[in-house]
Amino acid sequence: MNNGRFAISLHILTLLDKANGEVLSSDYIAGSININPVLVRKELSNLRNHGMVLSKEGKNGGSYLAKSAQNITLGEIYNSVRQNSLLGNLKNTPNPQCPVGKQINKHLDNLYVDTENALIRQLSVQTLADFSRKFD
Amino acid sequence: MNNGRFAISLHILTLLDKANGEVLSSDYIAGSININPVLVRKELSNLRNHGMVLSKEGKNGGSYLAKSAQNITLGEIYNSVRQNSLLGNLKNTPNPQCPVGKQINKHLDNLYVDTENALIRQLSVQTLADFSRKFD
DNA sequence: CATAACTGTAACAAATTAAATTACATATAA
């Protein structure tokens, strides 16, 4: 129930970190990830809304990090792209006549919150700078 | 990148635990979850392959837990349904000309392993019996 | 031993979601 948005965002941010303040165009970024530039611009828009990126319009425009890579945790990136629950939701409402069906969504929700918190805690151990450093 | 399989399997197993050894038919289970019985049978087949469930064919057939709910952790259930990586994969191969594109999959894989381990650790804190106990 | 009520699967269809594409308005450097 997740798409590739986390990977795309992390890829974008790693490139921006490596660019060291120079702006990168969405076309250039798309070429590295090998996806459509419009998708890159959509993710950039999201990252901008979450304060991680700034963009410059017009000729010679492009994007760059809004803050130091040391101050961006992978948990923060995850949070910016998360949308639907980590472990997947049924779309059908379970049978309200059944004692289990009636209550399961509530219990699943609680479970998912705890689980996702553990995941975010783990992701937050690492910053974008840490991740980016792994590349030669 | 996960579908509702975890929720379906947990729902099935909770019903089986509540049934206390009595067999439940896939039709009955499907009625509680409100999905197609064939999907239930598919999940039962998977749970059977992972040693959590046994089924009896023929008239008055159905399924029941293969072991005590105290000996089934939610992490084990997660493991039985997991297929694609937790945080989502790109399907396009990144540009091998780009220093970031060339290495990112390796680094993402490492990251995903660590992250998923944290998630499984958290899920494994709870057994099916613990989960099932939450229902009135 | 015939029948009814199940499971187990395969094959296919429908629905949903994700990704790619097209299109174009707007911004800005040179």
Add this chain to the structure above:
DNA sequence: TTATATGTAATTTAATTTGTTACAGTTATG
């Protein structure tokens, strides 16, 4: 003023997930 960007909406295409149909195999029971 032109070329090169971003920003975003709308649409198409592709992939994935879910549901359905169909039917062979199994077993309890009259």
